[in-house]
Amino acid sequence: MSNSNQPEVRVVHTPTFIDGSDLETPILKILQQDGTLYEGAALPDIDQALALKIYDTFLFIRALDERMVAAQRQGRISFYMTEIGEEAADIGSTAAMASDDLIMAQYREQGALAFRGFPLKQFMHQLFSNENDLGKGRQMPIHYGSRDLNYLTISSPLATQLPQAVGYAYGYKLEQKDNCVICYFGEGAASEGDFHAAINMAGVFKVPVIFFCRNNGYAISTPSSEQFAGDGIAPRAVAYGVKAIRVDGNDVLAVLKATQEARRMAVENNQPVLIEAMTYRLGAHSTSDDPSGYRSKKEEEKWREKDPVQRMKLWLINQGWWSEARDAEELDLKRKNVMAAMKEAEQVPAPSIDELVTDVYDVPPQHLVDQLSELKAHIRKYPDAYPKTAWRLNDE
Structure with a gap:
């Protein structure tokens, strides 16, 4: 019985094996490290206003990451993750999306949220888990979310957002909306089963x-x-019937152009696309990590020479849109703003402990009400074991 979904194939009469490593995956590069374009490269759809907004977000994230790592080391927050060295990937791609397209982040995409206008104060409220935090203090630091900015709240388990993204995108298709979902993940998350399920679903539907x-x-x-033997992640998409492109993840113009084209394909043709951005995290995986145990300083320095922020700065200067003096001034201002917002957020009270049982159900069920009462009684019995800065009892 023939299957109309099966492609026509070349018939052979001796064992002939195919090797995925024989497939050549090109990489898109537009901007060189000195701020000039590669010969023959074409710019994405970008003007001065968009370019400066992207770069302004670069500087903000550098200031935020720098200050919050220091804050964690001082014991002011419990945890933090930087995106130093990877700014071009999430900020450049977010710049290609419509503001009402949904972002499903992994955990290193604070730049995407900042680009969409998430207020500095809200970053701080989340990091300090105070009563003004949109998540009501129930998430660990860097697990941001914003309904107003179409940024789904981050969760810790790897790759869970991938099949969720397919489901949400299917909703867009059913409603015939001119929107798409962008879902971020690392190559490590691509080793999870959810990755394969999601890519297959996207290709089929x-x-x-x-x-x-x-x-x-x-x-x-x-x-x-030590993660995979194949040629990265992009070829996997091809096997599932999904379009794929590989880009220099430190080249913001290449990322922007690839994502603009991917979005057009997704929205106009319901064509799922995988973008693999080749980049490097210059910082530790998190503040709980020491990268000196598994990589060399020489390797890190090699990638520092490919800094995406420096590369875009030089391009902006070449356009006559920026200067070294303005760069230093803006970065200094952002550092001061982050410090001021951090000091203010530290003084905001913790959420009421009653918030523990809200939002999941319209009316908290009795078993949660009972558990909350027991918790309050326990805290009152052992007040020294529970700092008042962690949660407020509703009678305080």
């Missing part, structure tokens, strides 16, 4: 989703060479 892989070379401390 033809939904408007962009899978954006930040291939930074390490899944925490595990190098890519």
Whole structure:
């Protein structure tokens, strides 16, 4: 019985094996490290206003990451993750999306949220888990979310957002909306089963989703060479019937152009696309990590020479849109603003402990009400074991 979904194939009469490593995956590059374009390269759809907004977000994230790592070391917050070295990947791609397209982040995409206008104060409220935090203090630091900015709240388990992105994109398709979902993940997350299920579903149902892989070379401390034997992540999409493109993840113009084209394909043709951005995290995986245990300083320095922020700065200067003096001034201002917002957020009270049982159900069920009462009684019995800065009882 023939299957109309099966492609025509070349028939052979001796064993002939195919090897995926024989497939050549090109990489899109537009902007060189000195701020000039590669010969023959074409710019994405970008004007001065968009370019400056992207770069302004670069500077903000550098200031935020720098200050909040220091805050964690001082014991002011419990945890933090930087995106130093990877700014071009998430900020450049977000700049290609419509503001009402949904972002499903992994955990290193604070730049995408900042680009969409998430207020500095809200970053701080989340990091300090105070009563003004949109998540009501129930998430660990960097697990941001914003309904107003179409940014789904981050969760810790790897790759869970991938099949969710397919489902949400399928909803867009059913409603015939001119939108798509962009879903971020690392190459380490692509080793999870959810990745394969999601890519297969997207290919079968033809939904408007962009899978954006930040291939930074390490899944925490595990190098890519120990994660997979194939040629990165992009070829996997081809096997599932999904379009794929590989870009220089430190080249913001290449990322922007690839994502603009991917979004057009997704929205106009319900064509899922996977973008693999080849990049490198210059910082530790998190403040709980020491990268000196699994990579060399020489390797890090090699990638510092490919800094995406420096590359875009030089391009802006070449356009006559920026200067070194303005750069230093803006970065200094952002550092001061972050410090001021941090000091203010530290003084905001913790959420009421009653918030523990709200939002999941319209009316909290009796068993949760009972558990909350027991918790309050326990805290009152052992007040020294529970700092008042952690949660407020409703009678305080």
